[in-house]
Amino acid sequence: MTRITRLQFAPVTKGAAGQVAFDLRAPISLLALMACIGCSTATTSPISNLTGDSGAQDSVTGDGAGNDGAANDSVGPDDTAADAADATIDAKPEPYKAPLGPIFATDADRDGVVSFTSKLDATFRGVGTAEAGASFLANLDDDDDNGLEDAYDLKVNGAGDELDLARVRIAPWKEAPNGTTARLGLDSVSGPNVRVWRRLSEGTWKLALGASAECKDVPQCDSVDATGLTTADLRGGVELGVEGRRFRMSAGPKSWDGTVQLSLDVTDTSGAPVASAALPKGHDEVVLRVAPWMTFGNMDVFDHVDSASYYPTFVKGIKSALANTGIEYKPYTNWNDQWTQDMFNTGYTTIPGPDGVPHGMRAHHARPWGRQDGAQWLPIAFLRTRYLGPDTAIFSVYKKASSGSTYDSYGNHDLAPGSMLGDVKYPLGRIVHGTGTLPEYKAFYDAQAIQGPSLVVKTSWLAVGHIDETTSWVPSQTPRGWKLLMASDSLGKDLLEEQAKKGNGGVKFFIGLKNYDPKTDKLKDAVVSIDETLADVDLMQWSQEAEIETEGQRVTLVEAFKFADDEIVAIPLLTEEIGGKIAYLPGMVNALVFSNTIVMADPFGPVIDGGDLFKVYVNNELATPKHSIGLDGKGMTTVYVDDYASYHVALGEVHCGTNPEGAPALTPWWPLGR
Amino acid sequence: MSDRKNWRRSGRALALLGTLLSAAPALAAGGVALDVRALPAGEVQALERDIRDFKATHPGAFEALRTVRGCSEAGYRAARNPVPNCSRELRRLGPGVLLPMLEALALREPAGLASSEAEKRALGHALLQAIGVARDPRALPVVEAVLLRGARRDAETLAYAGEAIGLIGTDTAVALLVRHSAAGDALRLPAIAGLGYARSLKTARHLVGLATQPQPPEDLRAIARSLGVLSSSWAWRAMGPKADSLGQQVRAEAAGALATLFVLHGGDVREEAGKALLMAALPGTRAMLTSMRSLTDADGARAVDKFLSDYKRLLPADPL
Incomplete structure (x- = not known):
């Protein structure tokens, strides 16, 4: 088995902005290993050996x-x-x-x-x-x-x-x-x-x-x-x-x-x-x-994030998170779908260009169904007006317009970042998607052969049924180069129990929507205390069921990627039942990740000693060197956006409402030979 | 001329009638899950009286119900999964809207909450869920009628009705479920589903007894799930420390039956029994399953080993 001992990143100058960024898609060791697929040991060849006219390819020619x-x-x-x-x-x-x-x-x-x-x-x-x-x-x-x-x-x-x-x-x-x-x-x-x-x-x-x-x-x-x-x-x-x-x-x-x-x-x-x-x-x-189509994952370099413009609080939050990052953000209007992540899958395709540097185009494919009847409301129509242009392609994978279901939304189709660990090498990542997708999607992903065969993880127990409700991927300074975040209901419960034991059980927090109050005969914001939450036998049962199903997802992912225990970081959640499970607390794991930043739903958890219980916990996990998370291993920038009224109550979170894209990756796919 | 006058007079009379009708409550024909004739007349009268009295003092509760949007197209069209679903909204309103919910379920379809058949079905499910978690015995006659004589006889609706009865959990409610959980009963599966929510040692023992009988895999799977749901009530200690002793008994009885189902059955039964064992989360589960490896074949033994390995994080440590 080839194993990366140290992951390095090749600096890449971004043209127009003139900024120097780290292109996570071109880790030197990954490229070196790609050139050596089939070799018995890892190599540490510099990147120049692989992209020019010398090196591994020359040894053949x-x-x-x-x-x-x-x-x-x-x-x-x-x-x-x-x-x-x-x-x-x-x-x-x-x-x-x-x-x-x-x-x-x-x-x-x-x-x-x-x-x-x-x-x-x-x-x-x-x-x-x-x-x-x-x-x-x-x-x-x-x-x-x-x-x-x-x-x-x-x-x-x-x-x-x-x-x-x-x-x-x-x-x-x-x-x-x-x-x-x-x-x-x-x-x-x-x-x-x-x-x-x-x-x-x-x-x-x-x-x-x-x-x-x-x-x-x-x-x-x-x-x-x-x-x-x-x-x-x-x-x-x-x-x-x-x-x-x-x-x-x-x-x-x-x-x-x-x-x-x-x-x-x-x-x-x-x-x-x-x-x-x-x-x-x-x-x-x-x-x-x-050339194959390849999708983006959280470790890719993005230059543009899209979302709907309808919710000022959400837009303000995303705009603030993207400020000074060089990533363009122009929320769209005149389209009836706020679930930007779900409408289209961003990606790219490349062939060898001058000096062997990949040349190609962005290539985004559209979900089969829209939110209103009529071809003009299909996501392909959105892509045609907003994305199709020089060096940006659009296409569709589905066989029939208006077919499919929630599972064919692209929040249910994700990419585990590049990995050379395990038996099969996925230097450009491996597509991970939930159950229930149209058969043509798996056929398409598998036919590309580079980021597939796709890994199927069970999501049918969720009311929305998307893989992004329970998983996300973040950079880390570890042999793999990234870690997996997974929702954990037991952690959500444990954090509350800990506070109850400290005497904070009476602290209340907002759980969204409205309660009817018989005393006033009026609706009021729904709030509960920590003690009430822990004594809610229904909520605890639903959360425990979700924990078990999430653990099933974890088993599938560990088996495929051979994760060590410390490569998966738990993010607190509690879950409720609505004919399928859905986040009760705003789902922080359902996050937008770019570069060294993770943008999550504000959990609106109980405030203790001046800090939101869940935010304090997550910051300690993700924004510190504790788990070697972040591009430098010292932690990521955590940003919390209020998505309660705009997305959480409509059954989604930050990731669902955003969609990033970038230029084609600089890592060539062709040395994989598949 | 006179014809015209008569026509006007008739028009005024009709308008007056319309005004009177709109001011009075509409005659009950049935709600989204029940034809009113499926309820005993006495129950209808009692429910109508309760609703009338409550409406007089709490009109806001009925207004609150009308704010629910998730089962109407205008509401769910924008949801991430754009299918009718108003469970969370209804449940969040709380037990204070029980009577408006019972009215909508059994007496009169509420205006504006659901239009299409799929929307009404989803509204019915959401009402049953919300009524169930309110755990109010006043709801039992209505929910019982939905289970026994409801307008919708699909498995999902019946399961929601069974679960709501289990959540209400009175002796009468449990007796109803126990009665219908007998082998061969047409309502066996929803009754078994409901028993999982009736949290008592007696219920646990009844389900354990059912688990030992020869029966189709579908029934065994339902029993396994119910034992898991039942045990879960104590596993995460939501019942409080005072209930720990009872919880220990329930979980022990359930886990024993579930471990047996796990080792002796394959396929969906084993999968469901495994999940239910994790819900019971009984210390000693690992040792119990290991000791039962000899009762099963090679496939079963492999399944035990894989289960113990895959879910080691969720299985509590065995007692020393």
């Missing part, structure tokens, strides 16, 4: 059997970057030289450049492995900002869109005999799911293969699976750009497996194969795979 005079040009999304990358490649002692002929080259070595001087680019022909393999983006952003996903129209939408096309080259074969032509083919299964563009001499792009109609978000589409190349084409070389119209949706046998296979058959005027040094049989083929 450094064959050095080449000769001068073969196709040696390269192409990348950015000429400057391509030149720089080539310069690096050229600096190698013995660059690879492909044999003469019209062979394919892809970015199989994952340096962001398609180069015939890279042996992997020119010779690797399989589906991606840990060492090699090319990929392409599901091009679902809108670089020309016309309100339509780039993959849903029949044009390449400007320079930004060009960057999102995965390049494939056919080497120029200047010696091609007169009359030699070729058939460029595409496998029929992938045809409707992709588009292959050909770059023309004037720099424009023409559709060559794949989906031949707009088809928008309809999976099926007419497609072109072959096109011809002339002698001149072969002599000049061909540059192709591949884009996906969708992600891989399932690993099932009837689903598109996410790969695209391009073939090349070179023939003479009689149709007989024409041999070359590169292609003795006149035939070549190459495979690329669609």
